[in-house]
Amino acid sequence: GAVVSQHPSWVICKSGTSVKIECRSLDFQATTMFWYRQFPKQSLMLMATSNEGSKATYEQGVEKDKFLINHASLTLSTLTVTSAHPEDSSFYICSASRDRARNEQFFGPGTRLTVL
Amino acid sequence: EDKVVQSPLSLVVHEGDTVTLNCSYEVTNFRSLLWYKQEKKAPTFLFMLTSSGIEKKSGRLSSILDKKELFSILNITATQTGDSAIYLCAVITGTASKLTFGTGTRLQVTL
Numbered sequence: 512g513a514v515v516s517q518h519p520s521w522v523i524c525k526s527g528t529s530v531k532i533e534c535r536s537l538d539f540q541a542t543t544m545f546w547y548r549q550f551p552k553q554s555l556m557l558m559a560t561s562n563e564g565s566k567a568t569y570e571q572g573v574e575k576d577k578f579l580i581n582h583a584s585l586t587l588s589t590l591t592v593t594s595a596h597p598e599d600s601s602f603y604i605c606s607a608s609r610d611r612a613r614n615e616q617f618f619g620p621g622t623r624l625t626v627l
Numbered sequence: 628e629d630k631v632v633q634s635p636l637s638l639v640v641h642e643g644d645t646v647t648l649n650c651s652y653e654v655t656n657f658r659s660l661l662w663y664k665q666e667k668k669a670p671t672f673l674f675m676l677t678s679s680g681i682e683k684k685s686g687r688l689s690s691i692l693d694k695k696e697l698f699s700i701l702n703i704t705a706t707q708t709g710d711s712a713i714y715l716c717a718v719i720t721g722t723a724s725k726l727t728f729g730t731g732t733r734l735q736v737t738l
Contacts, residue, residue, distance in 0.1 A: 554728040618669040
């Protein structure tokens with residue numbers, strides 16, 4: 512149990528376009544989902560925390576108008592990178608938590624975004 | 628600002644060696660410390676440590692937390708080439724269960 516999927520796995524897009532990444536908890540309801548970004552040879556950096564039905568909480572330095580997060584249901588959160596630029600190229604990973612008290616987060620396989 | 632620091636940054640050992648990876652932290656409202664192994668994709672969970680002094684073990688891997696000195700170690704004995712990966716330490720803080728990751732230790736095990 513506790514499987515998280517992401518779609519797509521890999522995307523290349525032109526500069527200026529928007530890209531949507533989906534994160535789904537397949538066999539559990541996720542009270543909270545987290546979005547991370549990882550640049551090459553660097554660690555995961557938390558971008559935002561999203562709770563179903565409410566606005567996401569963004570970390571300092573993350574532009575909320577550029578990285579739109581929607582947590583429409585207990586099994587789905589989406590991250591839209593708007594007007595993508597080459598510097599947005601990165602590995603985006605989501606995680607989902609089903610029980611905050613248990614401190615567990617289950618990670619998706621990640622989405623590699625390349626902006627040309 | 629919460630901070631998690633891992634050392635060393637990178638390590639190359641021979642198969643069969645034992646390695647110790649370090650993680651120190653300075654955070655507010657500590658809840659738990661987690662270790663992950665990251666190969667090519669997303670991190671896979673290894674251990675969660677909440678109490679000081681209790682060793683967690685899984686095969687050749689073990690880990691322990693010292694909440695007084697604010698650090699944790701991850702030990703890998705009899706290393707194998709399949710242990711080559713980035714090992715990430717993360718600390719959960721606050722009511723929002725926010726995870727702060729360390730920089731990671733890149734381990735390479737050679738024949």
